[in-house]
Amino acid sequence: MDLERALKEVVKGEVRFDAFSRVLYSTDASIYQIMPVGVVIPRDEDDIAATLRIAAGERIAVLPRGGGTSLAGQAIGNAIILDCSKYMDRLLDLSADGPWARMQPGVVQDELNLAARPHGLRLGPDTATSNRATLGGMTGNNSAGARSIVYGKMVDHVLEARVLCVDGSELHLRRLSPEEGKQKLTAPSREGEIYRTVASVVEANRDEIDRRFPKILRRVSGYNLDALLQDPTDLVKLVVGSEGTLGIVTELKVRLVPRPRASVLGVVHFADLFAAFEATQVILQFRPSAVELIDRMVLEMTRAQMEYARRMTFVHGDPDALLIVEFSGDDPQELAGRMEAMDGSLRRAGMSNTVTQATSAADQEDIWKVRRAGQGLLQGIKGDTKPITFVEDTAVAPERLAPYMKRFRALLDGYGVRAAFYAHASVGCIHVRPLINLKDRQDIAKMKAIAEAVGDLVIEFGGTMSGEHGDGLVRSWFVERFFGPVIYRAFCDVKRAFDPLGLMNPGKIVNGPPIDESLRFGPQYRTLPVTTHFDWSKDGGWARAVELCSGVGACRKKIEGTMCPSYMVTKEEEHSTRGRANLLRAVLSGQLPANELTGRRLYEALDLCLECKGCKAECPANVDMAKLKYEFLAHYNEANGVPLRARLFGNFRVMARLGSATAPLSNWAAQAAPVRWTMDRFIGIDARRRLPPFARPTFMQWWRRRGNEETRKRGSPERGTVALFADTFMIYNYPEIG
Numbered sequence: 001m002d003l004e005r006a007l008k009e010v011v012k013g014e015v016r017f018d019a020f021s022r023v024l025y026s027t028d029a030s031i032y033q034i035m036p037v038g039v040v041i042p043r044d045e046d047d048i049a050a051t052l053r054i055a056a057g058e059r060i061a062v063l064p065r066g067g068g069t070s071l072a073g074q075a076i077g078n079a080i081i082l083d084c085s086k087y088m089d090r091l092l093d094l095s096a097d098g099p100w101a102r103m104q105p106g107v108v109q110d111e112l113n114l115a116a117r118p119h120g121l122r123l124g125p126d127t128a129t130s131n132r133a134t135l136g137g138m139t140g141n142n143s144a145g146a147r148s149i150v151y152g153k154m155v156d157h158v159l160e161a162r163v164l165c166v167d168g169s170e171l172h173l174r175r176l177s178p179e180e181g182k183q184k185l186t187a188p189s190r191e192g193e194i195y196r197t198v199a200s201v202v203e204a205n206r207d208e209i210d211r212r213f214p215k216i217l218r219r220v221s222g223y224n225l226d227a228l229l230q231d232p233t234d235l236v237k238l239v240v241g242s243e244g245t246l247g248i249v250t251e252l253k254v255r256l257v258p259r260p261r262a263s264v265l266g267v268v269h270f271a272d273l274f275a276a277f278e279a280t281q282v283i284l285q286f287r288p289s290a291v292e293l294i295d296r297m298v299l300e301m302t303r304a305q306m307e308y309a310r311r312m313t314f315v316h317g318d319p320d321a322l323l324i325v326e327f328s329g330d331d332p333q334e335l336a337g338r339m340e341a342m343d344g345s346l347r348r349a350g351m352s353n354t355v356t357q358a359t360s361a362a363d364q365e366d367i368w369k370v371r372r373a374g375q376g377l378l379q380g381i382k383g384d385t386k387p388i389t390f391v392e393d394t395a396v397a398p399e400r401l402a403p404y405m406k407r408f409r410a411l412l413d414g415y416g417v418r419a420a421f422y423a424h425a426s427v428g429c430i431h432v433r434p435l436i437n438l439k440d441r442q443d444i445a446k447m448k449a450i451a452e453a454v455g456d457l458v459i460e461f462g463g464t465m466s467g468e469h470g471d472g473l474v475r476s477w478f479v480e481r482f483f484g485p486v487i488y489r490a491f492c493d494v495k496r497a498f499d500p501l502g503l504m505n506p507g508k509i510v511n512g513p514p515i516d517e518s519l520r521f522g523p524q525y526r527t528l529p530v531t532t533h534f535d536w537s538k539d540g541g542w543a544r545a546v547e548l549c550s551g552v553g554a555c556r557k558k559i560e561g562t563m564c565p566s567y568m569v570t571k572e573e574e575h576s577t578r579g580r581a582n583l584l585r586a587v588l589s590g591q592l593p594a595n596e597l598t599g600r601r602l603y604e605a606l607d608l609c610l611e612c613k614g615c616k617a618e619c620p621a622n623v624d625m626a627k628l629k630y631e632f633l634a635h636y637n638e639a640n641g642v643p644l645r646a647r648l649f650g651n652f653r654v655m656a657r658l659g660s661a662t663a664p665l666s667n668w669a670a671q672a673a674p675v676r677w678t679m680d681r682f683i684g685i686d687a688r689r690r691l692p693p694f695a696r697p698t699f700m701q702w703w704r705r706r707g708n709e710e711t712r713k714r715g716s717p718e719r720g721t722v723a724l725f726a727d728t729f730m731i732y733n734y735p736e737i738g
Contacts, residue, residue: 030073033520049168063505066137072472105136124151128372131557142241160253173236181233197497199232218395218467246498260328269354277402290326291426311366376620379550387433395429395467429467476512549581562614598639656732659694699735
């Protein structure tokens with residue numbers, strides 16, 4: 001069967017099997033890369049069902065994808081990828097009385113919260129990727145966020161889900177009444193078989209589930225069998241956190257929570273990282289809504305990034321670590337009292353003498369923006385050795401956090417590895433990112449050894465390898481070892497009940513590959529020797545400047561900031577900063593043919609980049625796509641010739657001088673229909689675009705005639721030299737600015 005043709009015949013959305021599209025979807029924010037079979041961008045549930053039926057018939061795997069911000073590799077695989085973020089992003093209903101919201105899986109977290117804000121509501125879980133994380137992805141991942149000590153995880157908020165199974169059949173999952181549960185368990189259908197299998201698995205393993213699942217606030221590893229102990233028919237809790245391995249979520253109903261009327265933030269400074277861990281237990285006594293850690297490495301990277309450096313007014317001196325503590329509720333005075341009491345308690349204990357308080361919304365937003373950017377900021381470290389994600393998501397009970405972190409740090413010291421520490425101290429989930437060079441064989445061996453040792457440490461402390469980022473490719477290898485063979489067999493039974501063909505996002509949770517398989521970089525990774533036109537020495541070369549993009553996807557935001565305007569309009573992965581960086585890297589590393597470096601397809605991918613430098617300012621990793629594009633265009637034009645339009649704009653000063661000299665005739669001619677048609681046809685300037693008017697006199701002519709004379713007339717005392725840099729457009733088009 002011609003799979004691409006078969007899909008195009010039934011899918012109303014887009015079907016893409018070309019090499020460029022497959023490269024674009026071969027990575028997420030993890031350390032892995034796997035080329036997909038193809039990409040389907042569905043317009044509705046019917047498109048997904050049709051894709052599933054065809055894929056099942058051909059025994060081809062399928063996986064769902066939201067924002068592609070997974071740190072564990074859940075959103076990539078040798079499968080047909082279903083990108084639900086472009087078209088299936090409608091908020092279907094919102095009830096302030098419920099309170100709840102019903103939506104398609106592509107709705108972004110911040111956009112849901114924007115719609116809920118007028119009702120005084122919000123979604124409980126609030127991830128650092130809130131401006132691009134989709135609700136479908138958050139459900140598959142069982143996401144949590146900074147305030148999970150209050151709101152928990154997605155499993156606590158998803159009320160209903162419509163799910164398509166591997167054969168395209170539909171399940172409507174929700175909490176059932178006892179009578180409804182009995183009907184499901186006795187139904188002579190495939191749906192009934194799923195309900196019976198799950199109930200049987202839970203009942204047969206009840207004691208082992210209770211013994212093996214850690215009793216902590218944060219655990220998203222494996223399937224949520226512990227959530228079914230009270231009601232084995234509440235299968236929506238099973239689908240949450242299943243990483244797309246049981247079915248495709250096509251619609252969600254989630255609980256909304258009241259938005260606190262007031263909040264106060266305190267930034268507690270520490271001279272030592274481990275003092276921050278010790279202080280967490282003291283802080284928790286005052287019932288905060290969030291306690292977030294930022295260590296020295298994150299602070300250093302923040303100071304090096306202009307968009308975030310300007311926000312760091314809350315940092316005093318040179319602390320080794322910060323704890324961001326939030327109190328929220330309805331009474332500002334009561335919150336201030338708790339903050340003061342916490343401050344006093346920490347001072348008396350000799351743990352910290354500096355607490356910066358922020359009560360205004362603007363100051364608090366600065367603090368949260370810095371904290372949320374931590375993941376991407378760390379990727380901005382130059383060179384091949386990066387703080388990578390593989391043991392970044394362990395969690396233990398908060399009361400065991402300090403001794404656990406000391407052992408963790410000692411373990412890393414034993415391997416001679418530094419690491420960054422940040423995130424959710426309140427729930428014992430600290431993101432630890434060791435600095436590893438994934439292009440080096442010895443460092444990869446070190447990564448595997450550290451992962452094994454951390455796994456043993458987690459078990460010893462009664463914690464989990466994943467507190468919120470999931471198993472994916474990076475941790476599924478550990479699932480059987482962590483839960484034991486009995487629970488692992490139960491997971492396999494559940495997987496088979498939903499997915500007897502094993503085609504739903506295979507290799508995640510069960511049957512996981514080795515941790516070092518399918519690395520984006522590896523010992524064999526090489527880049528083409530390219531003689532560049534720009535100086536890339538500060539980045540270690542053009543290729544390394546491209547490799548700064550780790551895939552965190554901050555360029556996919558749509559309702560704030562500047563980056564990335566072309567993505568905001570098109571909602572196309574190709575027209576995001578991440579997409580362009582991935583395509584450049586694929587060409588430079590030989591995954592796409594070398595001649596694409598001067599080819600039309602790569603030119604088209606970069607063409608909509610406005611060179612606005614929004615990414616240079618807002619990308620946490622400092623990816624400068626404008627400069628990367630300049631380098632590409634130099635090679636492209638060298639091979640293909642400089643286009644007429646580029647020559648004209650490159651010499652616009654000559655045109656402007658002539659236009660001003662012949663104004664207003666030149667202005668009349670420029671607006672004439674035949675001239676605009678000619679420019680559209682041969683130069684590529686849209687006929688609807690009005691050219692800037694040419695001015696007469698020019699700014700320089702005006703200055704020579706009037707500027708010096710008026711300055712002498714005023715007779716004002718000289719107070720120093722003022723330099724006015726008059727550019728081409730001010731001189732010839734808009735002299736009134738000068």
